Amino acid sequence: MALYTGFVVFSVLAGLATGANCPNYSSYSMQAHAPLSNGSYRLGYMRPDPACRTFNLSDVESTIVSMASSIFDPDLYRLFLNAFPNTLDTAIRWKGVAADNADEELTFVITGDIDAMWLRDSANQMQSYRSLLKASSDGNSLASLYRGVINLQARYLLESPYCNSFQPPVESGISPATNGAAADDTVTPPYNTAQVFECKYELDSLAAFLEVSADYFQATGDTGFFGRFKWLDALQAVLDTAMVMKTPTYSPNGTVLDSPYKFTRMTTRSTETLANDGLGSPVAGNTGLIRSAFRPSDDSTLLQLFIPANMMFSHYLEQTAKIVDALKSKARSGLGTQMHTFAADVRSAILRHGVVADPNAISRYGSRSVYAYEVDGFGSSIIMDDANIPSLLSAPFFGFTTVNDPIYRSTRAAILSGGSNSQGAAQYNTNPYYMHGPVISAVGGPHQGPGMAWPMASIVRIMTTDDDNEIVGQLKSIISSTDGLGLIHESISTFNQSKWTRQWFSWANGLFGQMILDLNIRKPKLLQRSYQP
Template identity: 55%
Template structure:
């Protein structure tokens, strides 16, 4: 059993220290803080002082020290030490316990420069630390449990929403969100920050659950609080979002979720008075909004359905072991996972202009298809990373070639970085996250080296991974503090240290440096 004493004290200690003497990271990260690395890129040191970090983990610090010893390139070493702990250093806004159960750990994780907790982002922000998570007794394990528990609460209260306010136990006031929205189902603004229904939120919750269980074997945790109820909420919403626009008699079926907002962007609301575009039955679940928070062109997001299918199936093994789980829960999880996979095979695999079979990014079940990829994860590029398929799968390899080139309308090419971008920013703004994912889904040494070099030269000297970077001008970027992308880079280095350690001995400088 774990002790909750330190957990109860943690929010008090963090609030006292950070409130009195520590700079806000939004301003701190906009400065190229010394000491600079000694390589050509002269990258800033962007870690707060230990007393100013929002969470300290000896497991993570030991991993950083060990991996840095294996990295030859001084700039790559600096970028790794800045990025891998970035979520822990900056984004664990509050930790505590539930008001009605002091054994139920909670952790509120902000996305970075926005003081709200996204289900998808928080799952991906914590996921990199599974590499050093070995058992259930560490404070790091407590953090995983706290995030899972709070996500479960949110998914029970408002399963169609994507970003949430601090829990009442934190004592933090709700963050103001100035948008004007008309959304069904209705939600509590004291609980919800934004209510874009994004199917990958369900995948993110299940992914983090899978990661914790795979690392610790701690199945008992999932039976103690609200996890099973959250899975039931996920399944109910998924089933509602699998329904077509028209019934068997042709009658319009009112959708479970609608969204309208006053916005300056066409991607900030849904068409047809908030209903979205019509869909046919495919077995997949609708995702009116993408992982980028932009509205979809067609509602069946293939990568989001890939993610949900994969993690419904894998976390059914957890439900199998819960003595008090609702009857048939694990079987239902596996059935829905299989039906979604069948729907992807039938509707999500289409013919590209060159005649090859590829995965579409989005479809509608009527024949509509969107051939592209978006940098945000889940993406088509990330399908092997999600564990949905093997990277040597023929359709995946066809898709990979399609999206990593000019055929993809959101492929950004230039002298500094070549990567998939996103409609969330603009054409020509490459997302380093995509270059990182390219390296993580490749076995080709030169492709990996090229992708890592491009990310390394994209930070503009700040030593942090930006949201997007102009592929022709690395001083033109968006978001200096984006913890998800930073953690993903650290996760990539940990992955390379495990499966391709020889690559960490390479020089990633922009010119040849002779090794000693």
């Protein structure tokens, strides 16, 4: 039996609520179910019965059927079949309408094994199906799910814009979940535990609202939706929060400024709280960068000017400004121009303060310039990467740059260095969280610690390269390391595939499906080969 260690402090695990005889997926997904795949890895069939799936979408089912003729390897196809529909199968916890407006759709999406809705996860869970999204007024459509997520995220941001994870809406009738880890948190500004599951301020959470909004608009052209309900108000809350989080630690005369956000937690893990009594590490003024107290892993930043989140925020702010431009008279005068300028300023700040010299880059990559993971504006920087998106590795995936950007290429080489060369000699590893081993080699992070690689990082690696050999190698490692479950885990020991965390991690599963659909367009021949040992 594999070791399940992820998020043990949370007391509520979600099950499927569509029928009395439906199993709790958290338990159901802990063992492989028949029929097993026909390949050497004998992967389980992990979808719930149709009556127990939380949302059925014919376009997804049709896509799964059609991909059977595109994916030749039986184990690769089984993994796609299990992973791609995982959010729809298991994580649409509730769908309905607002109590005060029957036209306002709401969708409560859980991460998987935690009965709460993360802004980041829910936006990315929806993005798994972006290629199938089209305009529709049908309440049982993918477009309706998207609108429900956007509307509910807007409500959350208006309630608590510094928070990252939220409780079920009162209309759902679902009881709030208990977060034992947050019981003793001291947070400024305070929040209501009946509405908020956890209040870690993460810049990428604000960017996630922009992301899901931009994705919906680009796919549907449904401008009118954004002029209704509370979207414009929530957008203003995002802008106001980001702007105030540019506040530095010190004033020009040296006095310590009041921080808009503080967080402390009683914990034995340093990544679960902020230094300096909740202030975090000092940040210089006039950088143009936005602070982030926590990373997308929900781990605290070491230096608060977190570059990947600034990248993501800048890109999606620019994309969302196009929605405001299209709204014209419905939006506040000058708002679109303000957003375009803000996005450009953050991008310039990244290039000015977030590009640093890797002391080992000149001999290995031909360039000393790399994107830093975090900086403080005083001259300190951290060169590393973490598996969670946004990451430096994923910068082309979410649109900030391209795979041909020379600085990105140098950064990518640094992120993925490690292990040994063909002669067996050890190589210098710039990224302390690149995990190397016989089971899987990929970026990990402090959230699960040294030795635990994240398949999510392998997926992102595939989506940000055109190298066939690199793609094939990563696919082989992903297929062979699921411990027979045929699901994408959060993390896996690089030396023992039976030691892993979180088999019910809907975002990672959906991302795998998204990657396979991308390969079917970019590299269809790679799906027609064998991945058997």
